[in-house]
Amino acid sequence: MTETAPAPQAPQPHTAADGRSRADGVLREILRGSMVTSALALVCALVIGGVLIALTDEDVQAAAGYFFARPGDTFAAIGHAVLGGYEALFRGSIYNARAEDFLTGIRPFTNTLGAAAPLIAAGLGVAVAFRVGLFNIGAQGQIVFGAAFTALLTFRLDLPMALQLPITLAAGIVGGAIWAGIVGLLKARTGAHEVILTIMLNYVAVLLVDWMVSTQGVLQKAGTAQPISDATPAGARFPDLLERYPNLDLGFLIVLAATVFVWWLLERSSLGLRMRAVGENPRAAKTAGISVPRIYVYAMLFAGGLAGLAAMNQVQGAVTTGFNSHIDAGIGFDAITVALLGRSRAWGTFAAGILFGALKAGAYQMQAFGIPVDFVLVVQAIVVLFVAAPPLVRAIFFLPKDDGDKSARARSRAARKAVAQ
Template sequence: MTDRQPGTSTAPGTTKGSEPRDPSGTAEPNRGRTLLRDIAESTGAVVTLAVLAALALAAVLIAAANPEVQRTASYVFARPSDFLTAVWEAVWSAYSSLFRGAVFDPQASTTERMFRPLTETLTASVPLIFAGLGLGIGFRSGLFNIGAQGQVVLGAVVSAYVGFAFQLPALLHVTLAVLGGLMAGALWAGIAGALKARFGANEVIVTIMLNSIAVLLMSYLLSTTAFKRPGSNNPISPMLDESAMFVPLLGDSFRLHAGWLLALAAAVGTWWLMERSTWGFKFRAVGANADAARTAGTSVRAVYVWVMLVAGGLAGLGGVSQVLGTEGVLQEGVAGSIGFDAITVALLGRSRPLGTVLAATLFGALRAGSPLMQTVSGTPIDIVLVVQAVIVLLIAAPPLVRSMFRLPAPGSGSRLAKEVAA
């Protein structure tokens, strides 16, 4: 109970036997926590239907942008079969080429090229898995960590510097580069966690600002002699030493590297942390109800800091995988939109490790298959962005998906159960 009893004097914002209420901890509305909880508790059916609805909407846009569909639409009432055939061919061509570019290409000339699309999908999913795991921990802990992009950038910067500035034995070199990127991302996110814990700063605003600072910092560093490639006027670093690069898993013909195994190990570790460890229980308790967690003796301020440190470290590994796994060099744009795509990945995966891995693989498939889809079918590559955006909209509004497909609300039982309860 937090109400003051007669004859007692309790400081505002405090409870007996507990630490002072955090300035930002629970004074703000709980709508954000409720939204995160609703998203995290969405059923697999809601997630699957959200993806299918996004693909269906994309199919409509594909057909609308197709010249043959537009031509046959001019006489659709005279010969509707021509219009329907054109629509089918446009959608089939787009999605079949997307499949060929992301999973398996039966039209390739060699067996190696047939299976290369799948390896490209897995390669593209690696940084999304890392960043998505970090964001998922924050979401389940009640923190809107929107700073994964900056954390990815800082992880890439530090790991790249370790990779090209030092000459070390192979195993030691790659280990130090990975640890450097992990610590950089953790410390960068820790700034937001410390500011929220100490001063009540809103983590959304702070992390967004840190994103901009990180990108500008990388641009500045690439103009300095410490990072700039000798003899080049372009903002690009020297090539990383081979000893600092992740080992290819399937030989030099494929880009899939050991970072994928590290990402799977991180997913297992995240599951253990959140589901089996004491700290994971504290994280989830604060995310569910910070007031109750504080009353039970949990230091909410410490949880804020540790959540951001862990989340930032995982996001930093996303930048590490980009530099040490696929790029081999630091340059502007190395992080792409990984940090922002990871928000969708975490939401789609319901902030759970397995769901995050599957969602990252789906987004990796969209990224790997979209170039061939554009080349073969002439479908604009922006259609992939539309699919991602619609998935975000639907996942962020579970009641909308349930109303679209007539799904029961969570917790609603059968008529018999309701009658028994009555």
């Protein structure tokens, strides 16, 4: 007796429940994303910053003295302090609604872009090293040495602008790459830890440039006893993009091009593939035939070159009257925060640099409102705190747990079992 084949089943129509489950899955993936976590970390920082503004405001403190008699006065004072402070931040960094016309009103945003350019460049350098598994905290030394290197080689050339500007820019990038390349070479050859190397080289660069700008015949400006270099040659200065906005110059477009280059390098090039492989697992990368020491050197050269670009945004754009060992203006360490907030991605770092540029540009308006300029540093520190602790942000906002957290816990449990055995 032969068996008959079962009749083919008709395809089942998709139910509404299937659609909801698929939509829920997409929503969960979005909420797990690093962009959402970073944005919520910023929200947390702004909320805590608002609390600090309210606690330190004199009107709020005065109204709190008779809170139970007239609680409305306290809440009104809190609203005025917090909203006024953040309105001043917006007015000083994005758009000034009190300006006479629109073109004048957007000047704060051009100030933000100008302040963001060196932060983005240095942040990209830190991000490149992070993607390879190197914790580069030497951007300060790379910026300082890059500035000194270009001054030594190019400030006395007296060339036409068409030659002086690109030669000065290239020398600064090369100087930063040399200083960071020392770290990459020592890491590759000896296995020395890059954190110790970069910290020590920061001190070396700062003290070396201190000596240079204090010594006649090296970098010190002729005819003065002050520790300062000669002014940047007129032919080496970045031209303004728009005459009306002097704080926005060619340096921002160069940084934008550098962002595109870093994105292509890390996400599209074969070298970037090898760099990411080393960052994920150096042992596996070595097994696959990748030269891990060589990748370390490449990564630090790129990181230093980008820090040198940040130096050139200072020397050729912002500080053209001469510089000293403080030319980095804290950019070297702020770059670490920018790279962390940008999740070590090129465009994420670009956006984080714009954000921190806005905080710097708006800080002066906040100070005019009565809020100390150091408040910006507090907000930056809180952002770092929350960015460095994604599980904390997810717990605060009841977001779904990341698979990376689960795998990390699994690895931790496996390690504990191995130790116990």
